[in-house]
Amino acid sequence: MLRFYNTLTRQIENFAPQRDEVRIYTCGPTVYDYAHIGNLRTYVFEDILIRLLKYKGYKIKRVMNITDVGHLTSNEDIGEDKIIVGAKREKKTPWEIAEYYTKAFKDDIKELNILEPDVWAKATEHIKEMIELIRILEKKGFTYRTSEGIYFDISKLSRYGRLSRLKLEGQIPGIRVKVSREKRNPSDFALWKFASPSHIMQWDSPWGRGFPGWHIECSAISRKYLGDVFDIHCGGVDHIPVHHTNEIAQLEGATGKVPARFWMHGEFLLVEGGRMGKSEGNAWTLRDIKKRGFKPLALRYFYLTAHYRAKLNFTWKALESFQRTLEKLWGEVSTYGEPEAVDSSYKEKFLQEMEEDLNTPRALAVVWKLVRDSQLRDGQKRTLLLDFDKVLGLGLEKIGGEEIPQEIRNLLEERNKAREAKDFFKADTLREEIKKRGWRVEDTPEGVRVKKIYKDIEE
RNA sequence: GGCGGCAUAGCCAAGAGGUAAGGCAGAGGACUGCAAAUCCUUUAUUCCCCGGUUCGAAUCCGGGUGCCGCCUCCA
Structure with missing residues (x-):
């Protein structure tokens, strides 16, 4: 019996899919930089989940989004689009940046033996679906307009925040981020942002030219491919209070239902006992890992x-x-x-x-x-x-079953002769030679043995 | 200010109220021309501290201390 911890109920529950397949949505990367080992931990956790389900004989339909637009660097309008920041940094167009880092991400997960999702969904290819969803919310009265964009009014949804169980009253709005005066509630969030003419990535919409808010893509994409209610939604724990809370709000507003039955979250990776982050200079990437051998x-x-729900302390x-x-x-x-x-x-x-x-x-x-x-x-x-x-x-x-190549056999033969003749210098030289060709010689009580050296197995 | 988590050997960590998983490193031994590998054996009387509940607590409760996270984008 499969049992998973469900963030929605804070309990471990029995799991069975609704249909003849398990439908899963896994939040994907924002492709403006290389994924770091914290990101990668979450994708490995999800991969284990997927592999277990497959092992148990379930068919899987899994979607992962690629965020190639839109998330601002801060919650308010002073921020810049991350993709655009990357583009400026590398003097490329936003589309080039997104393409480059999407490829890098796919390379990374391949090297980590992570199975690809059934559907890769780019945000920029689902603008239409996002607009549709916002229109539904608009018709149902969940939205309002400010000078900056179209916002979701959380007070219209009685069960807002059920996933995070945050007490909104106890929080101090604006302690870390300034709250826009035009927002009705501090936690209201943008569905569609208006773009200035200089903003590179922008699209037409019923509300004017602009770009989508930070949570709408996952809602629109998951609904398109997996339906109103699917089986499992995964991501990192950091997504619980804001991103997933708002995803639920958007879809609960539109469909009346919480979009996924199980919400599973991977814990954070610590580095040397502390927070990992770009500003800390310890957000290692797979490239760094490989560089160090x-x-x-x-x-x-x-x-x-x-365990995926426990913090893990990375040390070299x-x-x-x-x-x-x-x-x-x-x-x-x-x-x-x-x-x-x-x-x-x-x-x-x-x-x-x-x-x-x-x-x-x-x-x-x-x-x-x-x-x-x-x-x-x-x-x-x-x-x-x-x-x-x-x-x-x-x-x-990939391990084992290799035939020992003839040249290695020959070298072994030669070494054995040298050993019999007590010519240990020659024997050691040959052992080195064999090692250079990728095989390790071991003299055991049962005789000589060679093992293949798997140095570059995944390269 | 609010909310939450964690504290287990040198390191990374599992732990289900019933007498401390696993890996690495370390120690001793076997084997060996050397090396490597391998195999045996061994390594926390005790789980941050102090109380409490219980026949029994690493596990439950209370109080300390320390560390971490969230309440901004973040996996």
């Missing part, structure tokens, strides 16, 4: 060592230790030979952990228990690990 999948493994030391762990696992699998039939007890344990709200740390503990189990034959271990890896995505299917 780490494999993308080591990062993936690292993410899996903590920890990444190093789990890269070693992953290499060890690869090394184990590489010696296992052909898969053999095995009973299902380990599989049951593994699934038990995964099905209870995606407990990857415990699932990994099952993996290591199995690896160390002297009762199991190697082929059985291979069968189990390859099976589990459909969910974990640690690249195990």
